Amino acid sequence: xxxxxxxxxxxxxxxxxxxxxxxxxxxxxxxxxxxxxxxxxxxxxxxxxxxxxxxxxxxxxxxxxxxxxxxxxxxxxxxxxxxxxxxxxxxxxxxxxxxxxxxxxxxxxxxxxxxxxxxxxxxxxxxxxxxxxxxxxxxxxxxxxxxxxxxxxxxxxxxxxxxxxxxxxxxxxxxxxxxxxxxxxxxxxxxxxxxxxxxxxxxxxxxxxxxxxxxxxxxxxxxxxxxxxxxxxxxxxxxxxxxxxxxxxxxx
Amino acid sequence: xxxxxxxxxxxxxxxxxxxxxxxxxxxxxxxxxxxxxxxxxxxxxxxxxxxxxxxxxxxxxxxxxxxxxxxxxxxxxxxxxxxxxxxxxxxxxxxxxxxxxxxxxxxxxxxxxxxx
Numbered sequence: 001x002x003x004x005x006x007x008x009x010x011x012x013x014x015x016x017x018x019x020x021x022x023x024x025x026x027x028x029x030x031x032x033x034x035x036x037x038x039x040x041x042x043x044x045x046x047x048x049x050x051x052x053x054x055x056x057x058x059x060x061x062x063x064x065x066x067x068x069x070x071x072x073x074x075x076x077x078x079x080x081x082x083x084x085x086x087x088x089x090x091x092x093x094x095x096x097x098x099x100x101x102x103x104x105x106x107x108x109x110x111x112x113x114x115x116x117x118x119x120x121x122x123x124x125x126x127x128x129x130x131x132x133x134x135x136x137x138x139x140x141x142x143x144x145x146x147x148x149x150x151x152x153x154x155x156x157x158x159x160x161x162x163x164x165x166x167x168x169x170x171x172x173x174x175x176x177x178x179x180x181x182x183x184x185x186x187x188x189x190x191x192x193x194x195x196x197x198x199x200x201x202x203x204x205x206x207x208x209x210x211x212x213x214x215x216x217x218x219x220x221x222x223x224x225x226x227x228x229x230x231x232x233x234x235x236x237x238x239x240x241x242x243x244x245x246x247x248x249x250x251x252x
Numbered sequence: 253x254x255x256x257x258x259x260x261x262x263x264x265x266x267x268x269x270x271x272x273x274x275x276x277x278x279x280x281x282x283x284x285x286x287x288x289x290x291x292x293x294x295x296x297x298x299x300x301x302x303x304x305x306x307x308x309x310x311x312x313x314x315x316x317x318x319x320x321x322x323x324x325x326x327x328x329x330x331x332x333x334x335x336x337x338x339x340x341x342x343x344x345x346x347x348x349x350x351x352x353x354x355x356x357x358x359x360x361x362x363x364x365x366x367x368x
Binding site: 003006007009010014017018021022025026028029030031032033034036038039042043044046047048053054055056057059060064068071074075078079081082085086138139140142144145147148211230233234237240241244 | 303311
């Protein structure tokens, strides 16, 4: 298929899709006039039922909890896929430690300003990430968002030009374990509900005082589990890509 | 703009321009980015469907329950999808990396034969 032919096929298809979209949009409720009903019901009863002020978080990990477990395992499978695809191939070999140091010297000529700023930001980033995770059921945030913030901190180590340190503080074994623990923890919490209340993910823990950190029943614990899984998974992906810079092909 | 359907066309435009990028791309990395643009069009569309004029976020930490807020359901859909989307992009990029290692090219047009 030549490029020209492909572009023509695209143009015809795109025109058709655009026409259908325009037809559909014309009959969609006007922008800014959401009708409900699900959002309205959840807004009305969510806080009272779950003692969580962040309704979005209550939906993600409670009302639509089973669906989120599915998404969580897409994430899990994708991380496993990256690890599997980027593992050392037959014709590849890793550079020895001496060569790595030489490579690091030549590759990472970061300025002192970047290095100092990166090192100074590691602790505040971890603190912010933990805050976003543990307050997930109260304020904007939660396991997914907080996990990504937590995963940013190891990147500062890399930015600071300490790739070898990055390698040593992020051993794959611990990351794998953390990811599995996070994913398994979510399912285990769901099973607690199944065993004690006859429904998967049914909350059986005390709901606590609304607006307090210790409220929302199982929500904060699920946030922690998901935060762990996302953070470990993203660091693992970044680690695998950075490892590629140390892998060279023996042929070519 | 207020109360019309014009904002939905932004989502349609993002979808088609991303798809245009995918069909004409000469580089796998760019192709993956175009795929992300296609994906973002769905976020824009469903967030727009849940929007309500003059409403606040569906978080009742500092405002009383019952305050006019946008739809929380679409927000939770987008939230999980963004995180999962990032990791799926990483998965596709790792495929591109392996193609580059094996065929010394990142141009989809240069790949003709399936290699085992």
